[in-house]
Amino acid sequence: MPLIFALALAAQMSPMTTPVQPLPKGTGLPPPGTEEAQVMAPVTALLNGIAARDATAIGEALRPDATATIATEQAGASTITHKTRAELLARFTPGPERFQERLGDPAIEIDGDIAMVW
Numbered sequence: 001m002p003l004i005f006a007l008a009l010a011a012q013m014s015p016m017t018t019p020v021q022p023l024p025k026g027t028g029l030p031p032p033g034t035e036e037a038q039v040m041a042p043v044t045a046l047l048n049g050i051a052a053r054d055a056t057a058i059g060e061a062l063r064p065d066a067t068a069t070i071a072t073e074q075a076g077a078s079t080i081t082h083k084t085r086a087e088l089l090a091r092f093t094p095g096p097e098r099f100q101e102r103l104g105d106p107a108i109e110i111d112g113d114i115a116m117v118w
Contacts, residue, residue, distance in 0.1 A: 036108045039108050039115040040103075042061050043117050049061055050099050053097070058089060062085060064085070067084055068082070068083040070082075
């Protein structure tokens with residue numbers, strides 16, 4: 001009987017959650033010479049290449065075996081396509097259109113030899 005009472009009492013308690021560390025907030029671009037700056041170097045090079053529509057610069061920022069997954073939405077329909085490195089680079093030809101992504105306040109997480117920037 002005590003076990004049933006304990007289970008009933010436990011069921012009435014508010015649900016417990018596992019504490020989770022908050023995501024680090026971006027604090028601006030990292031100073032040169034830091035591990036974070038090393039992570040940002042290829043990201044910055046890639047975004048600069050995209051802004052300039054320079055397929056050569058983009059290719060230098062990518063791994064030789066890179067692929068791309070592109071998700072688009074139009075009129076409520078989602079499309080996901082996969083591109084090879086060559087197909088991706090072929091999309092970047094000189095033209096008047098410009099894309100400028102701004103990462104003035106990135107958050108960088110480094111875990112061993114894996115890093116994530118957002």
